[in-house]
Amino acid sequence: MLKPALPGEATQSNYDQIRIVLVETTHSGNIGAVARAMKNMGLSNLWLVKPKSFPDEASYARSSGASDVLDNARVVDTLDEALSDCVLVMGTSARGRKVPWPVIPPNQAVETAAEHSAKGTVALVFGRESNGLSNDELQRCHYHIHIPSNPDYSSLNLAMAVQVVCYELRMHYLRGLEERESRPYLGAMTSPSDEGWDVPLGTVEEVEGFFGHLEATLEAIAFHRRDNPRQLMTRLRRLFQRAQMDQMEVNILRGVLSAVQKSAKSVGDEPDNLSGGESQHSQDQNHV
Known part of the structure; x- marks a missing residue:
């Protein structure tokens, strides 16, 4: 049977x-x-x-x-x-x-x-x-x-x-x-857009909010400059959009960004933090 x-x-x-x-x-x-x-x-x-x-x-x-x-x-x-x-x-x-x-x-x-x-x-x-x-x-x-x-x-x-x-x-x-x-018993489940995923796919508004948060965080840690952006945000946008994040994943990443911003502000308030010149050199070395 x-x-x-x-x-x-x-x-x-x-x-x-x-x-x-x-x-x-x-x-x-x-x-x-x-x-x-x-x-x-x-x-x-x-x-x-x-x-x-x-x-x-x-x-x-x-x-x-x-x-x-x-x-x-x-x-x-x-x-x-x-x-x-x-x-x-x-x-x-x-x-x-x-x-x-x-x-x-x-x-x-x-x-x-x-x-x-x-x-x-x-x-x-x-x-x-x-x-x-x-x-x-x-x-x-x-x-x-x-x-x-x-x-x-x-x-x-x-x-x-x-x-x-x-x-x-x-x-x-x-x-x-x-x-x-008419049910996908044999269909693959590889992203939040597939039936059976536990959390809905992130909306355009949610993902765009994440990208804005990401750019602000990268700027706060001197990894990204708005006046000389090159291709950094374009490539990061392509990376994360390819991942098709669900709503919980977007929230988790935004939580990480908030923690990074808080940590960066704490380090920036310390008197022995890196000088502007040293920080600029590090950003230039890693800039895309």
Whole structure:
């Protein structure tokens, strides 16, 4: 079952009908890792065909909290039992075949799986750690799923392969939510102008107030001269506008400027402060 990870997501989905099938898994720890990968992406329908050892301590240890997926896993003796009630079967394959078979990448595979899941159970079949699915087993599949890994090192750990396909399922699910609800479940959040940011974007008036405060502070500490401004304020304006500050950030920076002004005034009132000539030299050295 696809379980919501974001507020307001729908709790019902045809992905209940998508079955992850592992064939003759040798290492029980891999079964636990697969359960973890499935739960990460919101799936829980796991079937095991003649595993060498299950259940055991290693599988639960590797599941890292996905013990409910293991508790509900179905163990059967043959692939036929795991597929008998399915309307669509897809098997992962890394090898080319003498007789060409329909092959699709994971992102297209999950679209097909999601479409058929409205009609019945869809099985996604993963083979043995050592040599994957046999030719006879692959011929039971309507499609072969090929993960386009590095051809010089194409072997994937079982749980990694399952994670890739489950991730694509999750992304397909969230894209569907976006289309139905017009909400940016997958959109990036990089600035206050994006939905989900905690503080509103600073207004033009607030940011302009900050720039005025900044210029006055730089002048107070002899870093900037209004009579010879060069490009300093232009470049600082470009820098801060590129940052797209939110209202709290503007207020924090103005608080810093106020503290700098107070400190500068305190230093300026001391009798042993730097002479005007020395201060001017420092400003010239750092002026932009």
